[in-house]
Amino acid sequence: QSIGCDDYLGSxxxxxxxxxxxxxxxxxxxxxxxxxxxxTNLGYHKIVEIPxxxxxxxxTEMSKxxxxxxxxxxxxxxxxxxxxxxxxxxxxxxxxTMFTYKRPNEISSTAGESFLADGPTNEVLDVxxxxxxxxxxxxxxxxxxxxxxxxxxxxxxxxxGEPLNGQLGMSDSTNRExxxxxxxxxxxxxxxxxxFPVIQPGRFPSHQxxxxxxxxxxxxxxxxHNWKQIGxxxxxxxxxxxxQYPVFHCVNRITHxxxxxxxxxxxxxxxxxxxxxxxxxxxxxxxIGEWSECSKxxxxxxxxxxILCRQMYANRTLTVQQYRCHHLEKPETxxxxxxxxxxxxxxxxxxxxxSVPCGVGQRTRDVKCxxxxxxxxxxxxxNMKLRPNDIENCDMGPCAKSWFLTxxxxxCSAECGDGVRTRSVVCMTNHVxxxxxxxxxxxxxxxxTPCNNxxxxxxxxxxxxxxxxxxxxxxxxxxxxxxxxxxKTEGNFDVLNPFECSYLEKPPSQQSCYLKPCGSKWFxxxxxxxxxxxxxxxxxxxxxxxxxxxTASTQCDPQLKPEEKEPCNTQxxxxxxxxxxKDKYYNCNVVVQARLCVYTYYKTACCASCTRVANRxxxxxxxx
Numbered sequence: 001q002s003i004g005c006d007d008y009l010g011s012x013x014x015x016x017x018x019x020x021x022x023x024x025x026x027x028x029x030x031x032x033x034x035x036x037x038x039x040t041n042l043g044y045h046k047i048v049e050i051p052x053x054x055x056x057x058x059x060t061e062m063s064k065x066x067x068x069x070x071x072x073x074x075x076x077x078x079x080x081x082x083x084x085x086x087x088x089x090x091x092x093x094x095x096x097t098m099f100t101y102k103r104p105n106e107i108s109s110t111a112g113e114s115f116l117a118d119g120p121t122n123e124v125l126d127v128x129x130x131x132x133x134x135x136x137x138x139x140x141x142x143x144x145x146x147x148x149x150x151x152x153x154x155x156x157x158x159x160x161g162e163p164l165n166g167q168l169g170m171s172d173s174t175n176r177e178x179x180x181x182x183x184x185x186x187x188x189x190x191x192x193x194x195x196f197p198v199i200q201p202g203r204f205p206s207h208q209x210x211x212x213x214x215x216x217x218x219x220x221x222x223x224x225h226n227w228k229q230i231g232x233x234x235x236x237x238x239x240x241x242x243x244q245y246p247v248f249h250c251v252n253r254i255t256h257x258x259x260x261x262x263x264x265x266x267x268x269x270x271x272x273x274x275x276x277x278x279x280x281x282x283x284x285x286x287x288i289g290e291w292s293e294c295s296k297x298x299x300x301x302x303x304x305x306x307i308l309c310r311q312m313y314a315n316r317t318l319t320v321q322q323y324r325c326h327h328l329e330k331p332e333t334x335x336x337x338x339x340x341x342x343x344x345x346x347x348x349x350x351x352x353x354x355s356v357p358c359g360v361g362q363r364t365r366d367v368k369c370x371x372x373x374x375x376x377x378x379x380x381x382x383n384m385k386l387r388p389n390d391i392e393n394c395d396m397g398p399c400a401k402s403w404f405l406t407x408x409x410x411x412c413s414a415e416c417g418d419g420v421r422t423r424s425v426v427c428m429t430n431h432v433x434x435x436x437x438x439x440x441x442x443x444x445x446x447x448x449t450p451c452n453n454x455x456x457x458x459x460x461x462x463x464x465x466x467x468x469x470x471x472x473x474x475x476x477x478x479x480x481x482x483x484x485x486x487x488k489t490e491g492n493f494d495v496l497n498p499f500e501c502s503y504l505e506k507p508p509s510q511q512s513c514y515l516k517p518c519g520s521k522w523f524x525x526x527x528x529x530x531x532x533x534x535x536x537x538x539x540x541x542x543x544x545x546x547x548x549x550x551t552a553s554t555q556c557d558p559q560l561k562p563e564e565k566e567p568c569n570t571q572x573x574x575x576x577x578x579x580x581x582k583d584k585y586y587n588c589n590v591v592v593q594a595r596l597c598v599y600t601y602y603k604t605a606c607c608a609s610c611t612r613v614a615n616r617x618x619x620x621x622x623x624x
Contacts (some may be wrong), residue, residue, distance in 0.1 A: 014050065019055070019145065028055075032060070032141035036614035038094050039131045044070060047138050048126045050095070054142040055119030059098075061112020061128050062137035064104065069113045069138070070128040071099065080115070081130065085319050086306050093316070096122030097620035105290050119143075137304050225263040226253055227270060234276075238314040240284035245272040282312040294404040298342035298381070303552035304334050341372035343381040363394045384594055391598060404428045404523035406546060412451035413471045413510075414482035420448040422471045422478065426523065426550055444534055445526075461486060463493075464507040473486055474518030474549060483509045524562045528562050540565045581607035 004011025005021035017026035031054075035047045050057060059069060070081040071094060079094035080101050081087050089103045099117045099582035117125070117143070121495040128140060207485035208428060228251045250264035289306035309325035310317050322330075350367040355361035358510050367390040369382035379387070406424045413419035425447050427440040463486045485501035487494045498506075524543040531537035543564050545556035585591075588606035596602040 002137065017056075018145075019473045022234060024182050026522050027146050029146050030141065030143050035129075035135070035138040035140065037135065039135055045131050048140045050121060050125040050127065051144060052122060052124055053120050053145050055099075057115065057117040057119055057121075058115040058140070059116075060139050062139055064112050066133045066138045067113075067135070068099060068130040068132075069101075070130055071115060072128065074124040079125070082129075084290070084451050085321075087308075088287065088306075095125045096120065102583055105293070108393045116538045119543050129329060137609075147153050157213055158573060167376055172540050176227045212371075213301050223265070225250055225252055227251075227264055228256065229270075230258070232275070235277040237278055237312075239278050239280055241276055242278045244277045245274060248272070284320055284328075286310075286328055286331055287317070291335070294337040294339050296339075298337060301337050301339075302334060305323075307331055309334050316531050343377055344372045345382050345386060346370045347388055351392075354396050355397060358396045358439075360393055360395050362391055363393045366390065378500065387594065389595060391595070402428060402446050402525040402542065403443075404524060404525055404546075405445055405540075406521060408473050409473070409477070411469045411471060411473075412453050413468045413478055416572070419451050419453065419468060420471065420478070421451050421478045423449050424475070425522075426525070428523075428544065461560075462501050462504055462506055464509075467511070470513035470515050472513075472515070472518075475514065477510050477513050477515075479513045481509055482483070483507050484602050496582075517548050520545050521554035522556050524564075530568040534568055534569055534571055535539075536570045537568050538565055539568045540619055578611075579605075581611055582609045 001010040002012075003009055005015045006013050013022035015327045016023035016027075018025060033048070037045075039045055043490055048059070061067070061069065068081050068086055071079040071092075072082060072175045073079060073095060077094075080092050080099065087101065088514055089101050092099050092101060096118075097117045097119045100114050102114045102116070104111045104113075127138075127140065129135070161421035174463060208225045229246045230249045230251075231247050233243045233247060235244045238509055249258050252259060278455070287310040289308070292304045294303050295301035309322045311322050311324065312318075329442045346368055348368050350362045351365045354363050367388050368376045369379045370501050371377050371381070404426050408423050409421045412421055412429045425445050427444075463482070463484050465482035467479045467481050483506060485498050486494045487496055487500075522543060525541045527539045527541050530539045541562075541564060543562050545553045545561075547555070549552040584605045588609040591597065591602045591606045592609050592613050596614060597606070602608050
């Protein structure tokens with residue numbers, strides 16, 4: 001079973017935020033806030049006042065900055081970072097408690113400075129900020145006793161039997177106790193009241209040996225052995241004021257020979273009292289602070305550190321005038337530094353082939369940021385202003401490798417029923433020759449299209465209708481005819497399922513035909529995409545005169561030549577406004593200049609700027 005804060009086995013009591021065992025967090029009040037004021041003048045600016053009796057003190061910068069926190073008592077005594085002297089991180093005594101001063105110095109750290117103390121404070125303290133750059137925000141928090149909490153200070157100064165919040169806190173018999181017992185009772189009462197322990201000025205307990213016995217000494221008796229001081233303990237400090245205690249041993253009263261302590265009465269052993277020793281000041285020394293961050297993340301930079309002349313006295317380190325350290329060589333306050341050699345841009349590959357076989361496309365190459373060790377690192381480690389282009393436009397000239405096709409034939413291959421109309425399809429290049437299918441891609445236009453001139457009348461058995469006209473007036477074409485299975489009845493023919501005629505040889509329903517050479521004809525490509533989406537653009541196609549053997553010819557009728565260019569999208573433009581497309585940063589013009597809009601992150605973060613430049617580029621390509 002677990003032990004509660006009341007030291008009972010199986011108890012579920014815990015200490016609340018007010019420090020009370022089994023409390024309900026109502027005996028105290030949490031004071032917190034954020035100091036976000038915009039400051040203009042350099043120097044010390046007061047942030048918050050920490051009242052007397054405050055506990056769980058936390059003063060923290062919300063992010064790293066070049067500012068410093070400072071702490072001063074209401075009496076004017078500097079505790080941390082006073083008089084424009086920046087102290088090293090560590091523990092500093094002030095206001096009756098111990099403050100822990102933290103200042104993260106790691107390059108990668110984003111945490112700011114902080115003061116932490118358990119409290120309670122025995123005087124009012126003021127927190128300042130040494131302002132040197134914009135305030136990132138200072139979070140402060142501390143706990144003070146609530147209105148219904150008995151202050152420990154009141155308890156320690158209350159007389160026996162005096163009313164406590166209108167009630168008597170002790171019995172009348174307390175008045176009959178001596179003053180020493182009264183002070184002991186007051187202290188115990190303050191601790192049992194469930195509030196934070198408060199240490200009053202001048203009431204720090206002095207160190208005493210473990211064998212000390214606090215009891216009333218009886219009258220000295222004549223015995224053979226008694227207690228004698230034989231020396232003192234070693235001084236706790238070699239300089240700057242330390243402390244030591246007398247050492248008592250049991251000795252023979254006559255021979256003064258040391259004997260076992262069992263020969264002496266332990267109740268008569270004197271209580272050792274603290275004595276000051278080695279009061280002379282310690283020699284001054286240079287207190288060397290930590291190096292600041294290097295001024296540059298790569299290449300040669302500078303770093304600084306603070307050098308203070310300090311001197312120890314009474315277990316405290318004090319900042320003194322620098323002349324006291326003149327007997328020592330002063331360490332350097334600045335030094336050159338180089339975290340690493342700067343990375344540089346490297347072009348890792350040649351330009352790729354153009355993304356299109358003809359017209360305007362794009363080509364790319366691999367550009368990487370490479371460290372001095374040859375490793376590929378993040379682009380941010382190189383100078384983005386010097387980054388070579390990794391994408392550019394390329395012009396492959398006019399498109400001459402396309403599918404060329406004639407108009408559909410006027411005649412259907414069947415006089416009745418289903419038939420087809422045909423056209424000629426050929427892939428052409430600059431030197432005008434027929435290429436295999438993959439020369440123009442796999443999307444070969446169809447050479448036939450279905451047509452129907454109505455149902456046909458039925459006949460006997462396999463009935464083969466007459467051949468239709470040739471699908472072309474010249475050159476190679478096809479002819480169709482209807483073949484059906486019929487049964488002749490009286491004056492009629494019944495159309496049967498083809499299965500009924502499956503034992504008979506079925507006549508062919510299609511054959512090739514060739515009437516005469518066509519001579520030269522006009523061929524043309526499909527229309528291109530319109531150059532503009534609105535306000536009038538144009539589209540083009542290529543037209544060529546080809547002979548029967550698909551070679552260039554000049555025998556085509558110029559008056560029958562198909563148009564090579566026509567207007568398109570003449571409607572007015574309606575601007576599309578996307579309210580979600582906005583620039584999230586003020587310097588998106590740098591993103592456009594660095595041609596970073598091809599990356600998804602920058603295209604989203606600088607949406608408006610990237611969209612404008614994309615529209616300008618599309619208009620430029622359209623005009624070309």
